[in-house]
Amino acid sequence: GNSVTQMEGPVTLSEEAFLTINCTYTATGYPSLFWYVQYPGEGLQLLLKATKADDKGSNKGFEATYRKETTSFHLEKGSVQVSDSAVYFCALSDGNTGGFKTIFGAGTRLFVKA
């Protein structure tokens, strides 16, 4: 079945450091891939997405490229801020099943120190 694997956290960085959060997936078809972010005490919100191979999603300085050959969708940011402290979820939605069952990774908590 479909699955998403994320690097375990927590990840602790100093302000202005480079961020990478790894995400790999298993899917039978051609899924759409998402990164959602959850700030403390809130629901999830979309950070970025990519819907086909080699697409790059970007938002608020974050980027991720849909790599079909390595089944990966790693999240990167060149210079993190304290306000980026949150939990980040990688997710996939499989078009073969109508995308009705989105699969989420376990989440990676990021702490950014001033």
Add this chain to the structure above:
Amino acid sequence: NAGVTQTPKFQVLKTGQSMTLQCAQDMNHEYMSWYRQDPGMGLRLIHYSVGAGITDQGEVPNGYNVSRSTTEDFPLRLLSAAPSQTSVYFCASRPTAGLPTDTQYFGPGTRLTVL
């Protein structure tokens, strides 16, 4: 637009009690879903609906019922609460049921504790 709203924000139940978590959206979205969030496990799909009158099971449906009588509302019922149902519950919606590229919009969550 209020987006996706959930009530209550917090709830404490005793084992065996029943209750309904409310979810509503005002965006005329076709698709609605319920997830539970547990530490180290991410979000797991409980039930989903692709339109009024149509629901189906997700990954972890046991102990939960849903119905969708209107486009706007998608309540989640716990039939007989158990400590294993202690979790944070999120409702989500997206515009088009059968479009996997659509973004999901999440409510603020309900934190449920079962004693």
